[in-house]
Amino acid sequence: MTADGGPELVQLLTPEGERVHHPEYDVDLTPEELRGLYRDLVLVRRIDAEATALQRQGELGLWAQLLGQEAAQVGSGRALRPDDYAFPTYREHGVAWTRGVQPLSLLGLFRGVTNGGWDPRERNFALYTIVIGDQCLHAVGYAMGIQRDGAEQAVICYFGDGATSQGDVNEAFVFSAVYNAPVVFFCQNNQWAISEPLERQTRIPLYQRAQGFGFPGIRVDGNDVLAVLAVTQAALAAAREGQGPTLIEAFTYRMGAHTTSDDPTRYRVAADLEAWKLKDPIERVKVHLARTGMADAAFFSSVEAEAEELAVHLRDGCRALPEPPPTSMFDHVYAEPHPLVSAERAEFERYHAQFAGGAS
Amino acid sequence: MAVTTMAKALNAALRRALESDDRVLLMGEDIGKLGGVFRITDGLQKDFGESRVIDSPLAESGILGTAVGLAMRGFRPVVEIQFDGFVYPAFDQIVSQVAKHHARSSGATRMPITIRIPYGGGIGAVEHHSESPEAYFAHTAGLRVISPSNPFDAFVMLQQAVASDDPVVFLEPKRRYWDKGEVDVDADLASAMSPYRARILRDGTSATVACYGPMVRTCLEAATAAETDGVSLEVIDLRSVSPLDVPTVVASVRRTGRLVVVHEASVFLGVGAELAARVTEECFYSLEAPVLRVGGYHTPYPPSKLEEDYLPDLDRVLDAVDRALAF
Ligand SMILES: Cc1ncc(C[n+]2csc(CCOP(=O)(O)OP(=O)(O)O)c2C)c(N)n1
Ligand SMILES: [Mg+2]
Numbered sequence: 220m221t222a223d224g225g226p227e228l229v230q231l232l233t234p235e236g237e238r239v240h241h242p243e244y245d246v247d248l249t250p251e252e253l254r255g256l257y258r259d260l261v262l263v264r265r266i267d268a269e270a271t272a273l274q275r276q277g278e279l280g281l282w283a284q285l286l287g288q289e290a291a292q293v294g295s296g297r298a299l300r301p302d303d304y305a306f307p308t309y310r311e312h313g314v315a316w317t318r319g320v321q322p323l324s325l326l327g328l329f330r331g332v333t334n335g336g337w338d339p340r341e342r343n344f345a346l347y348t349i350v351i352g353d354q355c356l357h358a359v360g361y362a363m364g365i366q367r368d369g370a371e372q373a374v375i376c377y378f379g380d381g382a383t384s385q386g387d388v389n390e391a392f393v394f395s396a397v398y399n400a401p402v403v404f405f406c407q408n409n410q411w412a413i414s415e416p417l418e419r420q421t422r423i424p425l426y427q428r429a430q431g432f433g434f435p436g437i438r439v440d441g442n443d444v445l446a447v448l449a450v451t452q453a454a455l456a457a458a459r460e461g462q463g464p465t466l467i468e469a470f471t472y473r474m475g476a477h478t479t480s481d482d483p484t485r486y487r488v489a490a491d492l493e494a495w496k497l498k499d500p501i502e503r504v505k506v507h508l509a510r511t512g513m514a515d516a517a518f519f520s521s522v523e524a525e526a527e528e529l530a531v532h533l534r535d536g537c538r539a540l541p542e543p544p545p546t547s548m549f550d551h552v553y554a555e556p557h558p559l560v561s562a563e564r565a566e567f568e569r570y571h572a573q574f575a576g577g578a579s
Numbered sequence: 580m581a582v583t584t585m586a587k588a589l590n591a592a593l594r595r596a597l598e599s600d601d602r603v604l605l606m607g608e609d610i611g612k613l614g615g616v617f618r619i620t621d622g623l624q625k626d627f628g629e630s631r632v633i634d635s636p637l638a639e640s641g642i643l644g645t646a647v648g649l650a651m652r653g654f655r656p657v658v659e660i661q662f663d664g665f666v667y668p669a670f671d672q673i674v675s676q677v678a679k680h681h682a683r684s685s686g687a688t689r690m691p692i693t694i695r696i697p698y699g700g701g702i703g704a705v706e707h708h709s710e711s712p713e714a715y716f717a718h719t720a721g722l723r724v725i726s727p728s729n730p731f732d733a734f735v736m737l738q739q740a741v742a743s744d745d746p747v748v749f750l751e752p753k754r755r756y757w758d759k760g761e762v763d764v765d766a767d768l769a770s771a772m773s774p775y776r777a778r779i780l781r782d783g784t785s786a787t788v789a790c791y792g793p794m795v796r797t798c799l800e801a802a803t804a805a806e807t808d809g810v811s812l813e814v815i816d817l818r819s820v821s822p823l824d825v826p827t828v829v830a831s832v833r834r835t836g837r838l839v840v841v842h843e844a845s846v847f848l849g850v851g852a853e854l855a856a857r858v859t860e861e862c863f864y865s866l867e868a869p870v871l872r873v874g875g876y877h878t879p880y881p882p883s884k885l886e887e888d889y890l891p892d893l894d895r896v897l898d899a900v901d902r903a904l905a906f
Binding site for chain 2: 570
């Protein structure tokens with residue numbers, strides 16, 4: 220488990236912005252597509268920074284930052300087709316962006332105005348899952364459904380390095396292998412599960428676990444958007460073609476705190492952070508674009524301006540997010556009427572009406 | 580006596596437990612260097628080492644399952660579940676193994692495991708961080724379920740839980756972690772009150788209010804408010820959900836004639852329902868009103884902006900008291 224990811228790491232763009240080649244994986248992107256990825260990365264980082272700021276200002280109760288993981292999320296998210304389906308954890312704001320989920324709707328859960336935030340069917344993007352690992356089985360089940368419908372679609376399931384210890388995640392590996400389900404397991408190994416380093420979860424590199432379950436595992440430079448795109452595209456294609464699951468380990472680093480409630484200075488050293496800063500996922504794309512002449516200063520400043528606009532939109536929109544009416548907690552508990560819930564709602568209304576009456 | 584927070588009192592209790600018995604082990608996620616997300620284990624790994632204060636892989640079933648094996652080997656595991664909503668991956672191990680080993684082995688294997696769970700709402704958290712799962716555990720024979728309401732009890736009851744040869748689900752009211760109170764750090768466990776007994780915190784004559792954990796402070800505040808209206812509430816801190824100290828409550832209801840039970844957990848099939856049934860069975864003719872319950876609703880714990888509407892508060896307790904008195 221070398222700190223740099225080792226020789227098995229698939230890379231197409233070095234931290235210095237140099238385009239390199241890999242015997243198995245490649246992408247052939249137009250300059251426009253490359254600029255599009257850069258724009259995604261910058262905007263996603265901006266969404267994250269703005270949400271972090273909103274938490275600091277008390278507008279959000281919590282925020283799970285993705286800082287450092289932009290390429291892993293944008294690269295894998297952009298590999299998906301619209302009819303593929305993604306199952307996120309709570310940190311996949313970048314994937315949400317690539318799916319076209321409104322950034323503002325990501326804030327609701329963290330502001331405490333909803334336990335959901337969007338309709339999963341609209342963008343084939345499941346609701347965030349906070350309980351570690353649960354969604355991996357859902358992803359496999361969804362993939363089993365695709366098989367039964369005879370559809371050419373794939374599912375991608377996101378989870379962290381820490382999650383690989385959970386029973387549900389390992390059961391997901393087993394089910395997907397046994398049924399040859401069209402699912403890609405996308406593990407963002409950001410080296411930490413809150414305060415616990417990778418060594419607390421595994422003795423071997425995570426991608427090697429796949430072999431024991433009977434499907435391929437790949438380790439990709441998670442800070443290289445091109446490599447992530449290439450590797451994920453290949454895995455999704457294999458899934459759609461009936462070749463079953465793949466585990467992708469995106470080797471990256473959590474540059475921020477676990478969440479805004481966390482204080483990483485208690486458990487990790489600044490030196491690691493410094494080393495990973497040099498592998499920034501955005502800087503290398505910028506250097507590459509500039510050096511090859513695929514983008515000019517005007518392009519970069521237009522992306523900056525767009526990011527600024529998006530930040531303003533989030534700031535204003537967050538404060539304006541409607542607070543749910545109190546009785547909404549009784550809505551949708553069941554799909555069909557339930558007498559206990561109805562009775563409690565009536566009692567709730569009776570109780571609050573007393574005060575309304577008293578005040579008038 | 581020293582004034583300290585519940586969080587610090589729990590930390591001191593764990594330190595004492597580690598010091599006084601070298602078979603005591605702590606296990607959990609992020610309990611080492613970080614000291615737990617609530618810092619309850621702060622500094623303990625540094626002082627007692629990594630083999631006694633164990634950062635576990637991220638797997639609750641793994642934590643409880645290995646705790647069973649460690650207990651069979653003669654250790655006394657004290658496990659931390661990071662938040663209430665994350666205990667369910669371990670539910671099978673707790674319900675099917677931890678709870679039943681003693682009975683299945685005809686008493687040959689003991690399960691002196693303490694399962695610490697920060698529980699309850701009121702801290703503005705995202706979903707799965709505010710739940711009150713006590714009824715699930717109390718419904719399982721073989722488990723003891725207790726919950727302190729103040730730093731003093733937290734300090735003593737946690738040590739008692741660790742010393743118990745039965746598995747104890749130890750529910751920590753997380754929103755009271757920072758409440759301060761007097762703690763007797765030299766308290767002698769042998770002479771301490773049993774953790775399974777309820778304590779009358781305030782004498783009263785108009786009605787009895789029974790509660791535990793996070794709701795105790797709320798009910799004491801309600802009693803203070805009621806006093807200005809000439810209503811005298813007797814407040815009982817149940818402290819234990821299983822066993823339930825029914826005799827103390829029954830004796831109180833015989834004096835007051837009325838009972839209101841308060842908890843954050845939803846009332847349907849909850850602790851209040853059990854207490855209502857027991858009290859009705861044992862002192863039906865002393866009751867001037869039906870036993871009333873105040874608690875959460877039969878809904879998922881709502882998003883945090885609505886938690887004030889969901890959680891029992893002073894007004895809802897007093898509303899129930901009024902209804903009991905008006906009966
Ligand atoms: C079942 C469960 N246990 C504990 C937690 C508390 N928790 C939230 S995030 C986290 C660490 C997750 O680490 P990892 O899987 O590496 O994902 P990352 O947060 O690094 O993206 C923990 C322990 C949880 N959410 N769910
Ligand atoms: Mg991680």
